Amino acid sequence: MNIESVLNELKRATAEIIDFERIEKLVRKYYESGENYTVKLGLDPTSADVHLGHTVVLQKLAAFQKHGALVQLIIGDFTATIGDPTGKSETRKILSREEIEENAKTYQEQVFKILDPEKTTIYYNSEWLDKLGTRGLTELTMHYNVARMLERDDFEKRYKSGVSISISEFLYPLFQGYDSVALKTDIEFGGTDQKFNMHMGRHLQRVYNVGKEQAIVMVPIIEGLDGVQKMSKSLNNYIGVTDAPNDMFAKILSITDELMWRYYELLSSKSLEDIEKIKSDVESGELHPKLAKENLALEIVERFHSKEDAQSAKEAFDKQFKQNKIPDDIKEFNLEDDIWICKALQEAGLEPSTSQARRDIKQGAVKINQEKVEDEQLKLSKGEYILQVGKRRFAKVIVG
């Protein structure tokens, strides 16, 4: 067993690690004495819809599980069951006990496709937070001060720009930190956006004399299919782990080569060496990048569905691709911003007139980026589009 290469593997695809020395000690101790250590991840139970963005950290936990880690998966039911009585937060969902458990169940089904269930314990944080009581919570709030809390990025921005911060929002980082006190966590995992809250865990473990201060592993926030913005449901640039195999496959095939390498690094279970090999094969021309992308898609579909599902997703995609194939050499047109679709079709030479364009749209014969156009009043904003009329007429338009 080469500890150095284990440690390298554990460091992979992380954005920042606080107190790596402690992690090294825990791993070495495990290999010397078989003693396990605990790694914690908090889950928000208000939505059980896990997408690939969430799986980055799960993959990381799974890697640690192979080297002595016992996962503490915390369902943050405490805050999720507290309503916001001011009614100010429209996005805030209050969940019933049943909904929480339903979501927790769905979570489990999804996360155990990645985590080893034998080395995972699920906790509900209401267990220890309810026990605090008014007194315990008041004591907890004595351990942090207002000025330091306001240094948290988002609080600072909101405070300075006059956007209201409810005092309860100051309690949530304390709750998250206290979870680490209650569970005597060795290492906490989260996205880089959780840095402040995870530091709170270290701080509170110290002031509550837990006898340890957790290390922190931060994973990068993964970009969505557009390669630019954070993967999120609201931006519709995500791959859900419950997406149908065909959708999942097609979405991965749609990403750029650059993003493919990012996804390889963050999402694939392949070793760093294997990924380097694929990369150099692509660079040397031995492997076509589309094949590399297919392999990544196959691996991910297989993880959340099955080998068979992955294979038939590939076949369906190939078939569809051949049908919808866009010719390699289509003409390009530069058009002004905010152009009416019918005008664009005419200027790109795909339609003789805007009225003909209008008729074709009504009959469903016009596509933009392979999607049927429904609205004949549509305007095209800044961007690149593949316009298509019927099966064979294509043009690329650059708007703006």
Next chain:
Amino acid sequence: MNIESVLNELKRATAEIIDFERIEKLVRKYYESGENYTVKLGLDPTSADVHLGHTVVLQKLAAFQKHGALVQLIIGDFTATIGDPTGKSETRKILSREEIEENAKTYQEQVFKILDPEKTTIYYNSEWLDKLGTRGLTELTMHYNVARMLERDDFEKRYKSGVSISISEFLYPLFQGYDSVALKTDIEFGGTDQKFNMHMGRHLQRVYNVGKEQAIVMVPIIEGLDGVQKMSKSLNNYIGVTDAPNDMFAKILSITDELMWRYYELLSSKSLEDIEKIKSDVESGELHPKLAKENLALEIVERFHSKEDAQSAKEAFDKQFKQNKIPDDIKEFNLEDDIWICKALQEAGLEPSTSQARRDIKQGAVKINQEKVEDEQLKLSKGEYILQVGKRRFAKVIVG
């Protein structure tokens, strides 16, 4: 019954009233239908040492009791029994249940010299605050925001000057406000320094749908014996309600005429008309101001002790006064700052030499402002002093 004059009497000696219309309604309703209303005062049980500064608000409550008010006296035991685990606040005393009850008992003995016990109920706020639990407290904190909390004078100053504010300090105004929710208070009473916290009671009664919003009666902060600074134990310018009759009497006789009128207004039970009469009698020369002061002292000593105690305090004072009487026309001397007492005695012509002065101090024959000098090394700082050697030698020295 003249409601207008009752309302005037109730307004007397207040610094500010919020929602006087509501108070007027409550009083009128009491006289129409006999329906009582509730008035609240919070007491800090960390010290049971009540001084006249505290009695201003108690007098006000007593006045309201005569016109339909039932007093809610709240012992703030909840926060007093919570330790500050950070150990940062050295002045913060954690009290045991026994100490709280001991102090509450002492409070009762003292306050029932002013309040009508038949129309007073004592509450401990842990009763409802403990019931809140982690959930209830978290919900409570949703009802106020950080920016508005930081607008409280003392918080704003501390935040701007970088002095730490623990998050728990944001909870205390919420606790005090929630007391008014739990007790459905009609009017809250307090010093002007409690304005923010009492407004919180109004705010929380509204958001918790109590069905009323308390009026607020603020009483002035009373000046101490020096006539300048707030009466407080730490400044040693106070009259404790448990002071011995003779001390109490002598302290009141020591104040200036100007402060006497302030104390009449804030501390006497006499009607405004009676006080005006005394004032005009003094102004017209019909009544000597010393007699007016004696009458005030008699009233206050009688309130906390008895008529007999007051009378014998007066006699003791008169006797002492005659013995210690300082001649009306004594010589004045201007001396340099920080002068040694023995040198001062010599320069004021009271002693032939500093060594003789030293011997007289040792024998207890030297007084400053009628107090025996114990320390022959004493230096006199900036100020005016009456120096005295033996029974008959006097001088006034102006130092600095």
